[in-house]
Amino acid sequence: MDPVLSSDVLTELRQPRPYPAVSLVMPTHRREPENAQDPVRLRNLVAEAEKAVGNDPDVPRERRLAVLDQLRRAVDEVDLVHAEDGLVVYAAEGEHHVWSVAREVPERVVLADTFLTRNLVAAQAAEQPYWALTVAADRVSLWSGDPEHAAEADGDGFPLTRSLEDPDAERKEQIGDLPSTFQDEATKQFLREAHDKLRAVLAAEPRPLYMLGSAAALSLMDELGSFGPDAMAIPQGGLAAGPASAVWEAVEPQRTARLAAATSTVLAELNAAQGRHEFVGGIDEAWQAVKESRVRLLAVEEGYRTVVREDGGHLEPADSGSAGARDDMVDEIVEKALEAGTEVHFVPDGSLAEQGRVAGVLRY
Secondary structure: OOOOOOHHHHHHHOOOOOOOEEEEEEEOOOOOOHHHHHHHHHHHHHHHHHHHHHOOOOOOHHHHHHHHHHHHHHHHHOOOOOOOOEEEEEEEOOEEEEEEEOOOOOOEEEEEOOOOOHHHHHHHHHHOOEEEEEEOOOEEEEEEEOOOOEEEOOEOOEOEEOOOOOOOHHHHHHHOOOOOHHHOHHHHHHHHHHHHHHHHHHHHOOOOEEEEEOHHHHHHHHHOOOOOOOEEEEEOOOOOOOOHHHHHHHHHHHHHHHHHHHHHHHHHHHHHHHHOOOEEEOHHHHHHHHHOOOEEEEEEEOOOOOOEEEEOOEEEEOOOOOOOOEOOHHHHHHHHHHHOOOEEEEEOOOOOHHHOOEEEEEOO
């Protein structure tokens, strides 16, 4: 499976490729007995993709063999034992990518000169990823988290480590027996380096930030400069080396509270927009406004899925599999909104029941 999904990765995935760039998308299941069908569905989709590539007269033989080889390599990396709600596989000449996503996706095979990224983009937005920084006098680690788990982000200079003269310094720090550690100039320089590296990470991949450490560690980080309104301090030491599960557990209550507050703010903005006649609600109105880049804020219920077809420039309900049916229009709306710089929020199911399950605040 590919590593943590980032904006830079998404940008690269959306670049044109030599035809054919194969996108294979299918729903998966986390538990028995439903997950027993996943290997069969995957084999069938791979066979469909292989047939489509093999029968396409516009694909030269050498490229066809190269793409099919990459597709097989990608399938070898698929881990259905630890599946989430969807699987996204990309294969093109010289490359392949595999993503497991915590969001339901439709089943399809697409050959084009770009990868089909709308489902991956929407999944990344819905997962609401965050950064967690765990701080100690001898180690600073960065973690990539989401509502389900956290994993250490090994890169961009992290983790930072150094040797302390006292090998038991962190334990003493936690119980207050090492009051001078964070007054030491070497410690300040160590955390200043971590501070600078974190700023670079946030500039490249902005996310909410949670900083975990002792009160002294967090105080020194604060003295070095604020990371902005999306940063929150959690006074809990002893997590500089993890484990990941403990970092996730420490962040989760704060993340949940922050999400609830953000949802309340979004709903209030939608209500105010209705009074100002700057509101769109329902999938057709949202789609029309998003296409015109007129939406400033878009709210989507987390589990919202619907099948539509375009008729006379508007979206109408449709049956899955029928002519012209589009079963991932919600994901397409999210992707186009993000492309236009729209602020996108996923809210709990039922929050927008009276607004059509997707709603927006207009820029004008």
